[in-house]
Amino acid sequence: MAAAGWAPPRLPGFILTERLGTGTYATVYKAYRKTDTREVVAIKCVSKRSLNRASVENLLTEIEILKTIRHPHIVELKDFQWDSDHIYLIMEFCAGGDLSRFIRMRRILPEKVARIFLQQLACALKFLHDHNISHLDLKPQNILLSTPENPQLKLADFGFAQYMSPWDEKHVLRGSPLYMAPEMVCCQQYDARVDLWSVGVILYEALFGRPPFASRSFAELEEKIRSDRAIETDLVVEAVKKDQEGDASAALSLYCKALEYFVPALYYESDARRKEAIRAKVxxxxxxxxxxxxxVTSSSKSLLQQGNPARELLREMAKDKPRLCAALDVASAAIAKEEEGKDDNDTLKLYQHSLGELLLLLAAEPAGRRRELLHAEIQALMARAEYLKDQMKMREAQSMGKEALAEPVRSTCTLQ
Incomplete structure (x- = not known):
């Protein structure tokens, strides 16, 4: 139901219920059609009294655009009505809320989830640009999710959208500062490509939990965007903190994860000064x-070489369990390979195979001394496998970084 003091307006044919959100001149409600289907919709109620000339033009453009386009990743305008007090936009209802809330609830999104959302957003944006439409206010709050589970992204709120050919240039300030392209923030002429900058900011926020140029004022935002200083990610900040605290293992892991993001930035940055700043950071x-x-290697090797003193006792107690003996043999082969410094990928596969078997056997093992020893052995093998996996990731990240540093400076137009 609607909150006290926020009674929704009455619209023939619909029952308006809870308030979903409020903007500068509109409030959005969840609603049901008064039909047998009881279709759920979202109704954007625009108060006529709150409209000035500019907002009337924006609203008319929004209705015109949404009435003429249909796309699986753009929220659908089903109809619009009006009375003496309001204009009503009857929209497709998206039960998953907006992308901003989705990110906040999870703090950051896994890269594979962010990749899917970015593909869907790019699909919607290409469709708009093919029809000479620029959104001009792309941000997580204006991206809705179809459902809470396995959501499809839906681009919404076309209040600032404009018909713009790729070569058209504008100078009117539109959108939300944190997601505006530099041309807008710095009050320069811009074209349809400003939407692409906003997509990049949204992707950054999805991966790191905050926009890259978070600022307390518009002036500070402009200064950050004009600056050549490379963006410090939360990973780097946390790495430095762990380093200062003496947690070498955590700091190393965080530095290597940060390199996974900085290395692609080094490859594709076209501005020479920014590229050099990123190169220095890498x-x-x-x-x-x-x-x-x-x-880390020195201390970890020392710890692992101590081994598991109960391993041989477990072997003795496993003589009547051929499957357990076989799994322990695979684990021993993995340990031997690791200590010889042989192929890490093969070694890791052996660890994973043995652990898969041992975990199944642990689930079936009755309480007793053998179960305790088996549990301890699994923990020891997991520690070795995780250590090996971390070493492989670290080597890969460092190798990528060194290759990027060795690359000659080149224009991004030569990249395929």
Missing amino acids: GQYISRAEELKAL
């Missing part, structure tokens, strides 16, 4: 990661 992180790696 070199700095690689250097510190190598120092930390030496510390």
